[in-house]
Amino acid sequence: MNEIRFWYSTTERTLHILHIKSQIKKKITSPKKIQKFLDVYGLSLQDCVGVFEAWDKLRLFSRHRFFGWRAM
16 A cells, blocks of 8 residues: 545645655545545544545555546
């Protein structure tokens, strides 16, 4: 699995996800997709204001993705 960093921007209402190794950044703006992402990591939107580092459980940066997510 790959390591990622993620945080929620309240001003943009966007979840930012950074792949540490390649420095590729993805943004999620859909509230439903943000909630699914946070459910997988067991966080709430209020918890996600700071920067978190974790494994890419949803495989957003691999060839085999969950939820049919592509580059956002």
